[in-house]
Amino acid sequence: MSDPRVNSVTEASRKGSDLHLDLRQTGSRRAALADALREAVRTGRLTPGTRLPPYRTLAVDLGVARNTVADAYAELVAEGWLTARQGSGTRVAERIAAKTPHGPKKAQVEPARPTHDLRQGRPDATSFPRTAWAAAARRAITAAPHDAFGPGDSRGRPELRHALADYLGRVRGVRTTPDHIIVCSGFAHALRLLFGGGVLSGPVAVESYGLPFHRSLLATAGVRTVPLGLDDQGTRTDALGTNPATTGGSGARAVLLTPAHQFPTGGPLHASRRTTAVDWARTRGGVVLEDDYDGEFRYDREPVGAVQGLDPHHVVYLGSVSKSLSPALRLGWMVLPPHLVDAMLAAKGEREAWVGVTDQLTFAEFVASGNYDKHIRRMRQRYRVRRNRLVEVLAERAPHIDITGIAAGLHALLRLPTGTEASTLGAATGNGIAVDGLATFRHPDTDVPHRDGLVIGYATPAEHRYSAALDALCGVLPLPRA
Amino acid sequence: MSDPRVNSVTEASRKGSDLHLDLRQTGSRRAALADALREAVRTGRLTPGTRLPPYRTLAVDLGVARNTVADAYAELVAEGWLTARQGSGTRVAERIAAKTPHGPKKAQVEPARPTHDLRQGRPDATSFPRTAWAAAARRAITAAPHDAFGPGDSRGRPELRHALADYLGRVRGVRTTPDHIIVCSGFAHALRLLFGGGVLSGPVAVESYGLPFHRSLLATAGVRTVPLGLDDQGTRTDALGTNPATTGGSGARAVLLTPAHQFPTGGPLHASRRTTAVDWARTRGGVVLEDDYDGEFRYDREPVGAVQGLDPHHVVYLGSVSKSLSPALRLGWMVLPPHLVDAMLAAKGEREAWVGVTDQLTFAEFVASGNYDKHIRRMRQRYRVRRNRLVEVLAERAPHIDITGIAAGLHALLRLPTGTEASTLGAATGNGIAVDGLATFRHPDTDVPHRDGLVIGYATPAEHRYSAALDALCGVLPLPRA
Numbered sequence: 001m002s003d004p005r006v007n008s009v010t011e012a013s014r015k016g017s018d019l020h021l022d023l024r025q026t027g028s029r030r031a032a033l034a035d036a037l038r039e040a041v042r043t044g045r046l047t048p049g050t051r052l053p054p055y056r057t058l059a060v061d062l063g064v065a066r067n068t069v070a071d072a073y074a075e076l077v078a079e080g081w082l083t084a085r086q087g088s089g090t091r092v093a094e095r096i097a098a099k100t101p102h103g104p105k106k107a108q109v110e111p112a113r114p115t116h117d118l119r120q121g122r123p124d125a126t127s128f129p130r131t132a133w134a135a136a137a138r139r140a141i142t143a144a145p146h147d148a149f150g151p152g153d154s155r156g157r158p159e160l161r162h163a164l165a166d167y168l169g170r171v172r173g174v175r176t177t178p179d180h181i182i183v184c185s186g187f188a189h190a191l192r193l194l195f196g197g198g199v200l201s202g203p204v205a206v207e208s209y210g211l212p213f214h215r216s217l218l219a220t221a222g223v224r225t226v227p228l229g230l231d232d233q234g235t236r237t238d239a240l241g242t243n244p245a246t247t248g249g250s251g252a253r254a255v256l257l258t259p260a261h262q263f264p265t266g267g268p269l270h271a272s273r274r275t276t277a278v279d280w281a282r283t284r285g286g287v288v289l290e291d292d293y294d295g296e297f298r299y300d301r302e303p304v305g306a307v308q309g310l311d312p313h314h315v316v317y318l319g320s321v322s323k324s325l326s327p328a329l330r331l332g333w334m335v336l337p338p339h340l341v342d343a344m345l346a347a348k349g350e351r352e353a354w355v356g357v358t359d360q361l362t363f364a365e366f367v368a369s370g371n372y373d374k375h376i377r378r379m380r381q382r383y384r385v386r387r388n389r390l391v392e393v394l395a396e397r398a399p400h401i402d403i404t405g406i407a408a409g410l411h412a413l414l415r416l417p418t419g420t421e422a423s424t425l426g427a428a429t430g431n432g433i434a435v436d437g438l439a440t441f442r443h444p445d446t447d448v449p450h451r452d453g454l455v456i457g458y459a460t461p462a463e464h465r466y467s468a469a470l471d472a473l474c475g476v477l478p479l480p481r482a
Numbered sequence: 483m484s485d486p487r488v489n490s491v492t493e494a495s496r497k498g499s500d501l502h503l504d505l506r507q508t509g510s511r512r513a514a515l516a517d518a519l520r521e522a523v524r525t526g527r528l529t530p531g532t533r534l535p536p537y538r539t540l541a542v543d544l545g546v547a548r549n550t551v552a553d554a555y556a557e558l559v560a561e562g563w564l565t566a567r568q569g570s571g572t573r574v575a576e577r578i579a580a581k582t583p584h585g586p587k588k589a590q591v592e593p594a595r596p597t598h599d600l601r602q603g604r605p606d607a608t609s610f611p612r613t614a615w616a617a618a619a620r621r622a623i624t625a626a627p628h629d630a631f632g633p634g635d636s637r638g639r640p641e642l643r644h645a646l647a648d649y650l651g652r653v654r655g656v657r658t659t660p661d662h663i664i665v666c667s668g669f670a671h672a673l674r675l676l677f678g679g680g681v682l683s684g685p686v687a688v689e690s691y692g693l694p695f696h697r698s699l700l701a702t703a704g705v706r707t708v709p710l711g712l713d714d715q716g717t718r719t720d721a722l723g724t725n726p727a728t729t730g731g732s733g734a735r736a737v738l739l740t741p742a743h744q745f746p747t748g749g750p751l752h753a754s755r756r757t758t759a760v761d762w763a764r765t766r767g768g769v770v771l772e773d774d775y776d777g778e779f780r781y782d783r784e785p786v787g788a789v790q791g792l793d794p795h796h797v798v799y800l801g802s803v804s805k806s807l808s809p810a811l812r813l814g815w816m817v818l819p820p821h822l823v824d825a826m827l828a829a830k831g832e833r834e835a836w837v838g839v840t841d842q843l844t845f846a847e848f849v850a851s852g853n854y855d856k857h858i859r860r861m862r863q864r865y866r867v868r869r870n871r872l873v874e875v876l877a878e879r880a881p882h883i884d885i886t887g888i889a890a891g892l893h894a895l896l897r898l899p900t901g902t903e904a905s906t907l908g909a910a911t912g913n914g915i916a917v918d919g920l921a922t923f924r925h926p927d928t929d930v931p932h933r934d935g936l937v938i939g940y941a942t943p944a945e946h947r948y949s950a951a952l953d954a955l956c957g958v959l960p961l962p963r964a
Contacts, residue, residue, distance in 0.1 A: 001927065038791075042791075057875075063841065078753050079787040079791065079792075080756040080757045080760070080789065080791075080792045081787075081791075083753075083757075086930060093757060093792075125628045125629055125631040125632040126628045126631075128628075130623050130624060133840070134619060134620040134623045137616060137619045137623070137840070138616040138619070141612050141615060141619070142616065144612075146608045147611075148607075148810060148942070149609055149810050150808075151604060152605040152809070173520060175559060185667075185834070185836055187833075188831065188834060189834075222770070225667060266558065270560075271559050271560050271561065271562050275565075278562070304557075304560050305563075305564065309520070309524075309563075310561075310563070326631040326632075326839070327632070327634070328631050328633070328835065329838045329839065329840065330835055330839075331838060332835075345660075346787045349670065352667070352668075352812075353812055354667055356811045356841045357808070357810035357811065357812075357938070358615070358619070358811065358841060358844075359838045418483075460627065462553040
């Protein structure tokens with residue numbers, strides 16, 4: 001009230017309480033009075049049932065026109081703050097809950113941030129190409145046709161679908177046209193739509209190791225998952241359909257694979273297993289779901305092309321920018337066999353694009369301008385250096401720990417001595433290291449023998465924190481057996 | 483092949499066919515050869531079963547190292563394009579489907595674009611503030627903390643939730659804190675999550691008129707909708723719970739309302755009906771769902787504040803930028819009673835932000851910088867002029883047609899003579915006018931008498947096409963009864 005911009009009056013209500021109405025001097029008098037009255041009710045200074053002064057009285061007190069007071073009262077009556085009844089004047093409504101809700105008193109939702117973050121699945125958040133992305137956004141927003149800001153195409157912007165058809169064909173060997181691409185908010189969204197939306201049905205054959213999050217999404221959609229075996233040629237797609245016992249006796253209708261880089265054990269799917277999966281789908285009317293989550297990141301030779309290229313009519317190819325740019329963009333895509341496009345559009349909702357138009361147009365521009373290739377090359381080089389550093393550090397400080405799955409991707413698998421995974425994870429947590437154990441990813445029904453291991457997401461830390469993270473990791477690895 | 487950058491050789495395969503391999507001269511020889519081979523298989527020039535020439539032969543033909551050929555073959559074998567068997571050499575795999583899928587041959591998914599678009603629910607797409615938005619995007623992307631590009635907070639970015647709590651409090655009278663706001667991709671997404679995700683359950687009392695899309699979303703989630711009556715004070719919330727017959731005898735658990743501007747009939751909800759709805763929710767343990775779809779657009783007086791302000795513990799407030807900026811941004815928000823926050827986070831998926839981080843940060847910056855208020859003011863002025871023009875034109879050319887619901891929003895309701903709605907819509911379609919009839923929005927179970935009408939979305943056309951659209955509309959309106 002010592003603020004010179006604020007008028008203050010004291011008004012004796014019928015209940016005898018003193019009411020201060022602080023009117024800001026900016027804006028209209030009516031709005032200022034209405035705000036001040038609302039605030040007085042909100043804070044409980046004007047209690048339910050309190051009768052407000054007549055227009056004239058308050059108008060004189062505040063030095064405003066009588067109509068200003070009448071209008072402000074009417075506004076609050078219309079909003080339900082006040083009631084006006086013939087003969088009883090204007091009163092504070094009885095039902096106003098005076099308190100605004102406050103934040104939850106329980107513990108913060110976010111867990112404490114670890115000192116060293118080696119969890120898998122996250123690209124280095126400090127490496128997001130801000131400048132190039134902002135420049136692409138400006139170009140894309142400026143150049144967009146007007147209809148881009150209208151209701152839009154639920155398959156996604158045509159600019160983006162064209163850019164993706166070209167890019168995926170060139171880099172991943174995907175064979176498709178823009179008409180068979182549908183933009184979505186990421187792999188999980190695609191999985192929800194495919195199975196929750198009735199496009200496909202289960203059971204789904206899955207790999208012995210995979211993200212529990214994906215399995216639980218399928219379970220929520222009422223889809224049973226049946227694990228396939230795993231050997232040195234990768235997932236046992238040869239067991240699909242040929243041996244009913246292996247697929248639970250019920251026969252899978254689809255198989256979910258990570259062919260370029262098995263997640264998280266790290267090997268590629270052998271050529272014969274790739275073709276076996278496609279042959280199964282073709283002869284049994286099944287569908288291969290190809291999760292190409294990190295296909296661009298292969299270090300020791302060129303990427304292995306997508307299985308989709310072998311048979312675009314029987315493979316659903318799923319990709320996103322979550323590993324290549326950022327999971328925070330929520331931008332992914334499905335490449336569908338032609339016969340599934342309409343069912344997917346129905347499942348997706350014809351009105352719903354899900355991904356914002358500016359990100360779609362920006363990414364289309366980012367790809368078409370070559371900035372995406374440039375970013376991938378830069379990150380591939382950076383992650384390769386990190387991977388090499390991990391291998392070197394382990395060779396030096398923990399030569400008894402095998403490391404596998406290092407030819408590609410953003411993570412590697414450390415094999416631990418039998419029975420040491422849980423204690424190693426405990427030691428990691430105790431030392432501020434966030435890292436995932438291999439057991440987390442194991443399908444509960446698999447008969448693949450359990451192996452102890454750590455899945456190391458070497459892309460996750462910021463560049464300047466990577467050495468310290470490796471150092472900390474070596475400090476908690478089990479010692480060699482005597 | 484006349485392209486001087488391309489090497490071309492003719493290779494006689496074992497089948498005697500001539501094979502042209504066009505190698506681009508950029509990039510590595512191995513990659514160029516692999517691409518050329520893939521292309522040859524794709525296009526069917528190399529047919530399944532065809533045996534490829536030995537490494538040495540092809541190497542000599544192409545003038546490349548023998549290892550280059552061996553590596554390219556190995557890559558295609560790994561991808562499943564080729565097979566290599568001891569003693570039979572390298573052959574094109576049998577299972578390759580030669581054809582890339584082509585676009586659907588059926589009619590285009592998009593209907594023909596109308597000459598005049600007067601459909602409701604769409605802001606003028608030409609008015610999107612591109613320059614200001616791109617500038618806000620640059621500022622937001624540049625200033626964002628690194629963790630913005632990490633996995634993120636599934637409630638939405640804190641910057642945005644803070645900006646929304648301030649903005650909604652100031653402009654719409656919403657009382658909340660950032661902890662009770664959850665960002666989503668729009669109203670439909672919120673409805674899916676609330677009822678499909680088990681946060682709330684039905685039956686849901688709804689207005690006699692509303693979007694059929696919303697009713698069908700609820701039906702898909704297995705939720706029965708029960709229509710409330712409608713009179714000159716707005717939706718009959720006084721019938722909630724007090725009269726079991728009116729709510730279908732089963733008692734609604736929630737009520738979905740458009741209090742600021744009934745959609746599409748256009749009146750505000752009377753103060754007594756607002757408080758009645760909140761009282762019902764409080765005494766019966768129900769929830770009011772407040773669809774504040776166009777609350778900022780009120781022309782003849784200040785906006786009516788949100789019902790949520792009356793009782794933040796019993797109202798779910800839902801808003802978006804779909805009317806104020808663009809439906810293509812897919813950006814909306816829920817303001818939740820504290821006790822529903824955890825259930826909503828579980829329904830939403832704790833890993834899934836749904837809305838891209840750049841749009842979230844950009845909109846936060848857009849609001850905090852005052853650009854959003856500025857844009858709303860500009861559009862309010864523009865739409866007010868359009869509304870006035872609509873009223874004037876009708877007064878002049880069709881004075882027998884009543885117009886209602888004009889105090890707010892982006893649409894108005896024209897009352898048509900009884901029995902003329904269908905024929906008027908037919909005439910409109912025949913004259914290239916897209917417009918919705920009132921019957922589309924009527925709940926199938928309501929006992930409110932049917933009235934003929936047109937819902938005119940006067941915000942939809944581009945500025946320079948508005949006069950022509952009104953002119954065309956007047957041309958198809960029914961003539962006065964003799």
